[in-house]
Amino acid sequence: MVGSELVGGDPMIDERLAHLYSQETLTAQPSVIREICSLVARPEVRSLAGGWPDPAVFPSREIGRIFAELLEHKAGPVLQYGSTEGLLELRELLAQRLALEGAKGLGPENVLLTHGSAQGMQLAAQVFINKGDTAAVGLPTYVGGPGSFHSRGAEMVGVPVDGDGLDMGRLEETGRRLKKEGRPIKALYLVPNFQNPTGSTLTLDRRQRLVQLAQELDFIIIEDDPYREIRFEGAYLPSLLALDKAGRVIHLGSTSKILTPGLRLGWAVGEAGIIGRMAQAKQYFDCATNTPAQYIFLEFLKRGLLAPRIKANIDHYRNKRDWMLAQLQRHFPPQVTWNRPLGGFFIFVHLPAAWNAMDLFYEAVASDVAFITGQSFFVDGSGANTLRLSFSQASKEDIEAAVAELGRLIRARLEKG
């Protein structure tokens, strides 16, 4: 798909100035997730499509109380512009928090507050990517990474992802080949924990190998880690930021999955020089991050409200994961496979190899059931037989009914041959 078809798919929109558009505009892909979610936004649809958090776990009372107190005591600074880097005290606390996770020696100069972690990806791409540079991503990967790279005109290269995360052998092979060809990998984007869309987590061995490879092949790593704290079982693994000694990791965090996404608050962490460059770019991207969101999150941290909130979230989502796994076990035939994620929001399903999940999608929507087809997460256009199911937002009742209906549709297809 190219050109004006992309914009909401509306051919009625006259784009009379399209001859002035930038090349990245003309070649941009819309987010298929977003397109699908708006397509199935009817209330009668039982949707496993969107990967949004469950409003049932939004701490609205605590947020309301904190904001009221903030306005009572310091309305001026809370409603004023803030610095581009963000609140110093919040950056200090985030650096301390990362130290507890193993990333030692960080201070506020290593932390930039961003308007969601998406902005961190974009600023990292702005700082590092020239048009035509090579950027590596997983096959599959969350679309935000490739989207940011594309906005800067990068060429994307895919590296397979399996149940243990990115395949390091394939990354090394690809990296060495591209280096020889004079188009070395400059940046790699990944979600190390409970990846969107596969739910897979990069093993410790692979993490150690990845930071070595970044040094050997001279690339930077954008570590997008919004799900880390939503771990249902097993030990927390050190972040790439904690393992790296060469200043090659830009680590991105977010309040979206642990508190609430509407605040649009994220942080980018890395070497002070890089963070300074990202802050400089941010001056022209949006001047500064929403101030109330920063103060509200700061109070959550200072008052010790975040840890119990995260614990409650883990319990809530683990319960929903287990429920979805039980429904899959019950309703899906053995010709279909899926994984058991140790955290996060997603389960990834493989249909029989020759199938196209888009066919199933249209049937599902006709039955008021929705999911996300997997192909849009593969920058090489593969993955046609995959789909992503999210257990984060749907009710248990909807999960049960939707999985049952999908199972029925899959069995019917199998019977047809």
Add this chain to the structure above:
Amino acid sequence: MVGSELVGGDPMIDERLAHLYSQETLTAQPSVIREICSLVARPEVRSLAGGWPDPAVFPSREIGRIFAELLEHKAGPVLQYGSTEGLLELRELLAQRLALEGAKGLGPENVLLTHGSAQGMQLAAQVFINKGDTAAVGLPTYVGGPGSFHSRGAEMVGVPVDGDGLDMGRLEETGRRLKKEGRPIKALYLVPNFQNPTGSTLTLDRRQRLVQLAQELDFIIIEDDPYREIRFEGAYLPSLLALDKAGRVIHLGSTSKILTPGLRLGWAVGEAGIIGRMAQAKQYFDCATNTPAQYIFLEFLKRGLLAPRIKANIDHYRNKRDWMLAQLQRHFPPQVTWNRPLGGFFIFVHLPAAWNAMDLFYEAVASDVAFITGQSFFVDGSGANTLRLSFSQASKEDIEAAVAELGRLIRARLEKG
């Protein structure tokens, strides 16, 4: 200044991955305004530097009451992700509001909510600018426009600004010459009302000529209009958006000067096709705009709270403008000239032609007085003898004392010859 000197001017920061930086990173200029403001952030400084709004006019009680009610009645959507375009109802109301200002026939598809109007500039640059494209700005101009253009690798060309705004004769001459040279102007950025930094307003004749020229020379106009509603006297002029019939204007608005800047809420308005492309780019810039800010502003509009708020702001800032003008009249010698802005936050001062305002700046800072030197607003490096004074945030006492001290320093320099 190039290279690592730029980052906070801190040579101690080791930038060991600088060889991987993008060209735009290596050539980016930090915001001098921001550097100066952080330099003079000591409490004893009487600062006329920052152009921030006055917290005295932030409606914190109304914001607090509205947010509490929103959390009471619809916490889920208020704290959840929103759509990339922003709240439909708010976009509808903004389109209706623009119709009252003369821009007819707009609907929600013409409006994109942004994280401050700065993001609107950046998204417009993303949609239109390829590396090496020519972008036109005023001499002087607010730094956000050139900063956004530069982030996409544009070449900047300056067009003189006088008391009536951008000089249309010079724009036409420059535009025709550049077109002949094969590097036509693709985009023009301006602040039409009470421009930052000069306070000057583009006349109606020039507005009409500008939209003609955009059509004749085939460029787009980014109309950054945050001060429009802070008009102290005289009739409101139609926006370029209202005058244009060719879909060439992207109009940017913001709550920062009429409500409060910490919300970081702006809007971009233009032809549906362009707005759709900007929304598509925004998917990867930050997914969506802060949700509570959108709901709070929506309630301000629906409850009729914005109009009285704006009226109170106008009275407040007019009073401060008059006060600063009176102090200038009293303390500045006749060798120094300044304008009388009809709105906004700024007065622009011309020192004698051979002077460098930076010399005065260092003397002023030693006397605990601050302003912004004008040169950083000129993309051609001219304007060394100019400075910007802001009356928006300083108290009347500070305005009086700071202007008196500047007058004393200027007279002392004149006496030295």
